[in-house]
Structure formats: structure tokens, C-alpha cells
Amino acid sequence: MFEVDKIRERFPILKREVNGRDLVYFDNGASTQKLQSVIDTVSNYYKEENSNVHRGVHFLSGLATDKFEETREVIREFIGAEHTHEIIFTKGTTDSINLVASGFRSLLNKGDEIIISELEHHSNIVPWQMCCEYSGAVLKIIPLKDNGELEVNKFESLLSKKTKLVALSHISNSLGTINPIKEFIEKAHKIGARVLIDGAQAASHISLNMQELDVDMYCFSAHKMYGPTGVGVLYGKEDILNEIPPYQGGGEMIKDVSFKKTTYACLPHKFEAGTPNIAGVIAFKSAIEFISDLGFNTIAEHENYLLEYATQEILKIEGVKIYGTSEKKSGIISFNIEGIHPYDIGVLLDKMGVAIRTGHHCTQPIMERFNIPGTARISLAIYNTKEEIDVCIESIKKAKQMLS
Amino acid sequence: MQTIEEIQEEILEDFDMFEDWIQKYEYLIDLGKDLPAIDEKYKIEENLIKGCQSRVWLHAEENSGNIIFSADSDAIMTKGIVALLIRLLSGQSANDIAHADLDFINKIGLKEQLSATRANGLLSMIKQMKLYAIALDK
Numbered sequence: 001m002f003e004v005d006k007i008r009e010r011f012p013i014l015k016r017e018v019n020g021r022d023l024v025y026f027d028n029g030a031s032t033q034k035l036q037s038v039i040d041t042v043s044n045y046y047k048e049e050n051s052n053v054h055r056g057v058h059f060l061s062g063l064a065t066d067k068f069e070e071t072r073e074v075i076r077e078f079i080g081a082e083h084t085h086e087i088i089f090t091k092g093t094t095d096s097i098n099l100v101a102s103g104f105r106s107l108l109n110k111g112d113e114i115i116i117s118e119l120e121h122h123s124n125i126v127p128w129q130m131c132c133e134y135s136g137a138v139l140k141i142i143p144l145k146d147n148g149e150l151e152v153n154k155f156e157s158l159l160s161k162k163t164k165l166v167a168l169s170h171i172s173n174s175l176g177t178i179n180p181i182k183e184f185i186e187k188a189h190k191i192g193a194r195v196l197i198d199g200a201q202a203a204s205h206i207s208l209n210m211q212e213l214d215v216d217m218y219c220f221s222a223h224k225m226y227g228p229t230g231v232g233v234l235y236g237k238e239d240i241l242n243e244i245p246p247y248q249g250g251g252e253m254i255k256d257v258s259f260k261k262t263t264y265a266c267l268p269h270k271f272e273a274g275t276p277n278i279a280g281v282i283a284f285k286s287a288i289e290f291i292s293d294l295g296f297n298t299i300a301e302h303e304n305y306l307l308e309y310a311t312q313e314i315l316k317i318e319g320v321k322i323y324g325t326s327e328k329k330s331g332i333i334s335f336n337i338e339g340i341h342p343y344d345i346g347v348l349l350d351k352m353g354v355a356i357r358t359g360h361h362c363t364q365p366i367m368e369r370f371n372i373p374g375t376a377r378i379s380l381a382i383y384n385t386k387e388e389i390d391v392c393i394e395s396i397k398k399a400k401q402m403l404s
Numbered sequence: 405m406q407t408i409e410e411i412q413e414e415i416l417e418d419f420d421m422f423e424d425w426i427q428k429y430e431y432l433i434d435l436g437k438d439l440p441a442i443d444e445k446y447k448i449e450e451n452l453i454k455g456c457q458s459r460v461w462l463h464a465e466e467n468s469g470n471i472i473f474s475a476d477s478d479a480i481m482t483k484g485i486v487a488l489l490i491r492l493l494s495g496q497s498a499n500d501i502a503h504a505d506l507d508f509i510n511k512i513g514l515k516e517q518l519s520a521t522r523a524n525g526l527l528s529m530i531k532q533m534k535l536y537a538i539a540l541d542k
């Protein structure tokens with residue numbers, strides 16, 4: 001049986017106080033807290049195993065390499081990819097998208113089109129703008145409906161022979177919308193376009209299977225999955241990863257280097273120039289194991305319960321408006337209170353020990369769409385509790401009272 | 405006219421009276437509410453201070469060697485801090501503003517307002533006030 005108290009014990013930071021109150025951490029969309037096992041693995045790596053990977057013939061290098069590659073295999077299984085070499089380690093989602101966008105620009109011609117959506121995080125907008133600027137390709141935008149869902153019909157009308165790539169997020173970090181990506185992928189594939197999915201907000205909340213989704217590329221960050229910062233994944237189908245030229249040049253990504261001609265290593269090393277975040281990658285495995293052991297059914301059950309309860313309670317506060325009311329929704333509640341700036345709510349909640357995020361959440365186009373300066377955002381994780389929601393709601397009421 | 409230092413002392417005394425953060429923040433909120441409205445014509449892009457989650461408009465003009473500030477913000481807490489800065493600097497000589505040592509912010513326990521994300525705003529605000537003073541100094 002799922003016992004949230006047992007889960008909480010595994011996250012040491014949850015015991016701390018902030019501003020004299022027990023911490024209520026509701027900024028999981030930005031970054032989740034870390035498991036003791038992740039912290040221990042990082043620390044143990046430096047104490048017992050530290051060495052560079054793929055390089056030395058000596059014992060420690062072999063050990064580090066084995067552990068590093070173990071994580072790759074664990075991730076392959078976790079996301080249902082066909083091959084282990086389709087898993088590329090990066091610094092994070094942003095890095096993964098930039099890797100693709102910077103390579104993709106040489107595969108594009110003037111007039112080709114890339115489709116993204118109005119609800120993307122800036123990291124799934126700006127790299128494509130840069131890519132278009134360089135290649136002469138054109139960026140097309142799928143618009144949002146009032147409830148935070150994407151206009152699927154508009155997407156269909158944007159698709160054409162010119163479409164080379166569709167880049168969408170799986171879950172909106174500002175609105176919580178779970179996009180029907182399978183449907184988008186099928187439609188894009190019908191006209192021969194490739195699809196990249198930004199799964200930063202999805203990977204710790206819903207079960208993934210790359211082969212079932214038939215997605216071409218998928219990105220996520222370890223730090224939003226109870227794992228370390230500075231580690232991310234780019235999954236790509238073998239054929240597309242072979243097509244995309246290398247991102248960075250350097251050690252480890254080459255086959256042969258000479259001043260006449262350098263040839264590149266095969267996958268995944270082609271995209272992993274330089275010394276990676278070895279400790280982080282190794283520790284990421286502990287986070288994946290935690291998620292897998294819990295299972296996505298348990299995770300969804302608990303997080304959906306919290307989402308429903310929090311939504312219901314927050315709507316009882318007069319003047320509250322929630323942005324993002326899609327039918328399929330993840331544990332993210334973006335809201336404003338009439339006549340109050342979200343920043344003021346955030347500052348006062350912080351004084352009461354409740355950590356939420358305020359602002360545009362790196363999604364300025366969404367804020368423009370709804371004509372608001374930003375929102376206050378609660379984003380949930382597996383270790384959150386009903387009691388924490390109660391504390392948060394009381395704190396919002398208190399803040400509202402102070403501000404009115 | 406009191407000097408900037410004297411006003412800082414006064415503000416410190418005001419804040420000394422508060423027993424907890426709630427009183428302090430309520431005071432800031434009240435200051436924000438009481439801040440005289442800025443002339444709408446100054447709420448323009450050029451007067452916006454960047455680097456703030458909330459928007460802050462700052463206008464400055466010179467009046468016989470002294471600098472008069474007016475400002476507004478869409479967040480009330482920010483407006484409260486702006487009000488403190490205006491109480492401190494508005495009407496002072498350009499030279500005094502440019503050289504003012506504004507250590508009161510730490511002392512009144514609003515240091516968290518200075519943490520990188522938030523205060524960028526506050527620091528930019530102070531910097532902008534000083535820049536206006538230097539620019540308008542005749």
C-alpha cells in the first residue's frame with residue numbers, strides 16, 4: 001500500500017523548516033527534491049568510484065564506465081526504447097532540444113516549416129527560432145484554446161509537405177495540459193514530418209513507451225524526476241540520430257581525428273563530447289528505480305487525488321481563477337486572484353513556508369494569450385500530502401486577506 | 405529637509421516596532437497602497453525597470469537641484485518598497501542620491517527581497533534612481 005509518510009522519509013530536505021515553518025514544497029515543476037539514495041550515490045561515487053568514463057584501462061575507470069552505462073540501459077527500459085544507443089546523455093531538456101535544433105538546421109532548406117505550439121516552454125521555442133533564423137525555415141504555431149488544450153484542427157491545417165519537424169511538449173509546465181501526443185505524432189508522420197516531444201514535465205508522472213508512441217525524439221531532465229541536476233536525456237530513433245550531425249566536437253565523440261579529416265564515433269558517443277556529469281548519470285539510476293518501484297499507477301492515483309483536492313479547495317477562495325482546465329491534466333495548478341499580483345502571493349506564501357512559483361514560468365506566449373503578467377503556480381509531486389494542500393490553502397487565504 | 409541618513413534612521417525606528425514579519429509586511433502593503441499615484445503619462449515602456457517579476461515604472465525630474473521621483477508597480481509589495489525608496493531619495497540633491505549608502509534594506513530584514521530573483525528588481529530600482537540623479541545633475 002502507498003504510504004506517503006514512508007515516501008517522505010526518503011527525501012531528507014522535506015524535514016527542514018523555512019521561515020520557521022515546516023517546508024511545504026509545491027515548486028516541483030521547476031525542480032523536484034532529491035532522494036536520499038540519489039544523494040548517497042553521488043557521494044559514494046566521489047568517495048569510492050571516481051574516474052573518467054570510457055577512457056582508462058584501469059579498474060576505477062572500468063567501474064565508472066560500467067555504472068554509467070548501466071543507467072543508460074535502465075533508461076532504455078524505463079522509456080521503452082528499442083536500443084540502448086538511442087539514449088543520449090545531455091545536461092537537461094534544454095540541452096537536448098538545442099542538440100537537435102542545432103543539428104537539424106543543416107537538414108533544413110529555406111521555406112521548410114517547423115511546427116511548435118503556443119504553450120511551449122521557452123526552451124522549446126527559442127532553439128527553433130534560432131534554427132529557423134539560420135536555415136530560412138519558417139516557424140508555425142498551434143494555437144491554444146481557452147481551457148489550455150491545443151487546437152488539434154488548427155494543427156492539421158498547418159501540416160503540409162513543407163513541414164519537416166513538429167516539436168511539442170507532452171505536458172505544459174504552466175497549464176498542466178497533457179497533450180494527446182500520440183495523435184499529433186500519427187498526424188505528423190502521415191505527411192512525413194519528424195516529431196520531437198519535450199517530456200520535461202511528463203517523465204516522472206506518466207508512463208512512457210517510445211516504441212508505442214512511435215516518437216522520433218523525446219527529451220527530459222533528471223532534476224525534475226527526483227534525480228540530480230545537470231543530467232538529461234535525449235532519446236532519438238537510431239535513423240534520425242544518425243542523420244543529425246554532431247552537436248559539439250571534442251573528446252569521446254570521434255572515431256579518428258586527423259587534420260585532413262575527422263570521423264565521428266557511432267551512437268551514442270557521437271553526441272556526448274567531453275567528460276559528462278558522471279556522478280549525476282550514475283545517481284539518476286537511483287531516481288528511475290524509485291519511480292519504477294512505485295509504478296505509474298500508484299503515482300497517478302496519488303497525484304490525481306492531490307490535484308483534484310487542491311483544485312476543489314482553491315476554487316472555494318473567492319476571486320480565484322485557474323488557468324489550464326483541460327480534461328487531461330497533470331498536477332499543476334496555475335492561478336490568479338482577482339486584483340492581486342501573483343508576485344505578492346508568492347512572497348507572502350514564502351514567508352509562511354510554502355514554496356510556489358510565480359511569474360511567467362518561461363512561457364511568456366501563454367501569459368500573452370491570457371493577457372496576464374503571470375500566475376502563481378502549485379506543482380505537485382509524489383511526496384506531497386493533503387495536509388500540505390490545507391496549509392497552502394490557509395496561507396493563500398491569509399495572504400489574500402493581507403493584500404485586500 | 406532631512407538628510408538621507410536621517411530618514412534611514414527613521415525608517416529603521418519604524419521597522420523596529422514590529423514584532424513579527426506579518427506586521428512588517430502589512431506595513432509595506434500599506435505603504436504601497438498609500439504611494440501617490442504616478443501620472444499615467446509616465447507609465448510607459450521607457451520608464452519600466454527591467455529585471456523584476458512585477459512591473460515598476462519610475463519617473464524622475466529635476467527641481468532646482470533636487471530630484472523628484474514618482475513611481476508605480478503592479479505588485480503591492482514592490483510598490484511598498486518603492487515607496488520607501490521614494491521617501492528616502494525624492495527631493496534630495498542629485499549628489500546625495502548618487503552617493504547614498506542604502507544599507508537600511510538589510511537592516512529592516514527585507515534582505516530576502518534582495519535575493520537574486522526578486523531583487524534584481526530592487527537593485528535595478530536603486531541603480532536607476534542613482535542614474536537619473538547623475539543624468540539630471542546640473
Ligand SMILES: Cc1ncc(COP(=O)(O)O)c(C=O)c1O
Pocket residue numbers: 029030091092093094095121123124169171172173198200201221223362
Ligand atoms: C516543459 C518544459 N520544457 C523544458 C524545460 C527545461 O528543462 P531544463 O531546465 O531542465 O533544461 C522545462 C523546465 O523548466 C519545462 O517545464
